[in-house]
Amino acid sequence: TDKTNFPQDADIHDYYSQGPYWWPDPEKPDGLPYIRRDGEVNPEKYSNAFDSRRRHDMVEDVVTLTLAGYFSADSRYLDHAAQQIRTWFTDPETAMNPNMTYAQSIPGRSAGRSFGIIDSRSFVRVAESALLLYRLGILGEKDMVTLRAWFGELANWLSTSANGVKEGTAKNNHGTFYDLQLAVFSWFAGDLQTSRQVISGFCAKRVMPQIDAKGRMPHELARTRPFNYSVFNLKAMVNMALLADRLGEKMLPDGCAADHRIQRAVEYVANLSASGNGWPV
Numbered sequence: 001t002d003k004t005n006f007p008q009d010a011d012i013h014d015y016y017s018q019g020p021y022w023w024p025d026p027e028k029p030d031g032l033p034y035i036r037r038d039g040e041v042n043p044e045k046y047s048n049a050f051d052s053r054r055r056h057d058m059v060e061d062v063v064t065l066t067l068a069g070y071f072s073a074d075s076r077y078l079d080h081a082a083q084q085i086r087t088w089f090t091d092p093e094t095a096m097n098p099n100m101t102y103a104q105s106i107p108g109r110s111a112g113r114s115f116g117i118i119d120s121r122s123f124v125r126v127a128e129s130a131l132l133l134y135r136l137g138i139l140g141e142k143d144m145v146t147l148r149a150w151f152g153e154l155a156n157w158l159s160t161s162a163n164g165v166k167e168g169t170a171k172n173n174h175g176t177f178y179d180l181q182l183a184v185f186s187w188f189a190g191d192l193q194t195s196r197q198v199i200s201g202f203c204a205k206r207v208m209p210q211i212d213a214k215g216r217m218p219h220e221l222a223r224t225r226p227f228n229y230s231v232f233n234l235k236a237m238v239n240m241a242l243l244a245d246r247l248g249e250k251m252l253p254d255g256c257a258a259d260h261r262i263q264r265a266v267e268y269v270a271n272l273s274a275s276g277n278g279w280p281v
Helices: 052-072 075-090 114-135 141-160 162-167 173-189 192-210 226-247 254-259 261-275
Strands: 016-018 102-105
Touching: 016 052, 052 075, 052 114, 075 114, 075 141, 102 114, 114 141, 114 162, 114 173, 141 162, 141 173, 162 173, 173 192, 173 226, 192 226, 192 254, 192 261, 226 261
Parallel strands: 016 102
Antiparallel strands: none
16 A cells, blocks of 8 residues: 555555566657567566555565565564564555555556466465464464465456456466466365366366477466466476375376476476577577
8 A cells, every 4th residue: 555656447445567578669758558568577567556566575574574484483473474464464444455456567558467466476475474473473363364365365366257267268378377376365265166166177288288299388388488478388387296295185086197298397407407508489
């Protein structure tokens, strides 16, 4: 709620960010509409006008403070982590509305896009931290009831809104992280049925179409930073595997597991990096 800018039809509590690869058009006096320069991040996205930097810092603070408090047994770290969570997610004065409607806007083009949903992937780490804080007695029952309801509303928004449904059709890392978010947020909110459904379809929907027989991820290799995007996509797949293991679900049915696509992708990334031959662009 400290941001200095947001769309006219939005609420100050709505998350608002700007697409990272969009820049003012030098051919236009006002720079509008912005034009895309893939792989080149416009520093405007980190300004106080948007929530991006604040979201990033909040998540890093919550994770770091929670781990510091757990390993040091110093409750000051844990208390501050809990306060960060309450401020962002549950305090009515400052909390974010559970939607990503205005994520990754583009000046002159769009007030918010389906692609912006990838911003909320970092909330997966908040959910993990919240569970640990709850186990340690720092977040109470009332905190968790409110927090679980918030994540349940976001999961519902992901699966029913126009932007959410569109993001779910993405063929690259956006689709992978969409599934991870929907599965984790549903699980955290207590909707195990939805979480298990996402996990059971993950192999056929994401792994097999995105990783070829040689371990390459063509959609990620086509980007200007192929190594970064390949690793990025694999992170989502590995995190989905961890969630599946926690729920006792099989993320990789026999046919998919036997093909070793994720393992091949890891080996492809590792071998190409170690070879020093550079990455295809």
